[in-house]
Amino acid sequence: MKALRSLVVLTSIFIASCSSGSTSTVQVDTTTADALTPTTSTILVDTTSASSETITEPSTTTVKSVQSSFVAEVWADNWFSLYINGKLVGQDSVAITTEKSFNSDRITFTASYPFTIAMVTKDFKQNDTGLEYIGTDRQQMGDGGFVAQFTDTSTGKVVAYTNSSWRGLVVHQAPLNVSCEKSKTPDTECTSRISAEPAGWSESSFNDASWPTASTYSKEQVGVKDGYNNISWSSNAQIIWTSDLEIDNTILWRYVVTA
Numbered sequence: 001m002k003a004l005r006s007l008v009v010l011t012s013i014f015i016a017s018c019s020s021g022s023t024s025t026v027q028v029d030t031t032t033a034d035a036l037t038p039t040t041s042t043i044l045v046d047t048t049s050a051s052s053e054t055i056t057e058p059s060t061t062t063v064k065s066v067q068s069s070f071v072a073e074v075w076a077d078n079w080f081s082l083y084i085n086g087k088l089v090g091q092d093s094v095a096i097t098t099e100k101s102f103n104s105d106r107i108t109f110t111a112s113y114p115f116t117i118a119m120v121t122k123d124f125k126q127n128d129t130g131l132e133y134i135g136t137d138r139q140q141m142g143d144g145g146f147v148a149q150f151t152d153t154s155t156g157k158v159v160a161y162t163n164s165s166w167r168g169l170v171v172h173q174a175p176l177n178v179s180c181e182k183s184k185t186p187d188t189e190c191t192s193r194i195s196a197e198p199a200g201w202s203e204s205s206f207n208d209a210s211w212p213t214a215s216t217y218s219k220e221q222v223g224v225k226d227g228y229n230n231i232s233w234s235s236n237a238q239i240i241w242t243s244d245l246e247i248d249n250t251i252l253w254r255y256v257v258t259a
């Protein structure tokens, strides 16, 4: 297979070299031609250059993956942060402590395919009881939900979006005993399950096979609010969360974009 591709490449170069009067530039990139080739190289054949053609030998080529620019569009109830290949590239522009912090955000970043999206999403909770508006007549378990889509700006194509194949790990769950929702002493009555983030969870190399896949929800179930309609959502982009919109408060998410 590799030998055949090499033959094709060489044949292409030969044809490009022989076509007199041509002003085209032929770029052969073996990174896309053979994904199994461990080392990558780019051979440039420019028939317009005065000294006939310039061939860069594979052994002397600097390896550089093709970077693309992306825009992430996110609406979250209530807050999110976004990592690409383990690096923080942005977060919700409205603090989670802002009451009714509903808004949408656009975040740009560069990456080369394939890349790993990792996100933290948080439903607001006043403290580890998992409740909000504690001590008022609105004391309740809040609910979460979020939607995101990722567009490759060079093609305008939405290349990733939230759906049921995303994997999410709950790291803050409260209250486990939902009967405490209207308690006058929730701090002592409500119970919780709080875990540390696994080391390296946002890195490409992390193995998320044991994480549950997302549940999808309708706009009505989540009650989408301010900012949601500011974004032109792909029909593929679905609102997701874990299986419980109320007691699962902080969730780590992962999704790999292959192309």
Ligand SMILES: [Ca+2]
Residues within 6 Å of the ligand: 123, 124, 125, 130, 141, 142, 143, 144, 174, 245, 246, 247, 248, 249
């Ligand atoms: Ca909640």
Ligand SMILES: [Ca+2]
Residues within 6 Å of the ligand: 077, 078, 123, 124, 142, 143, 144
């Ligand atoms: Ca909420």
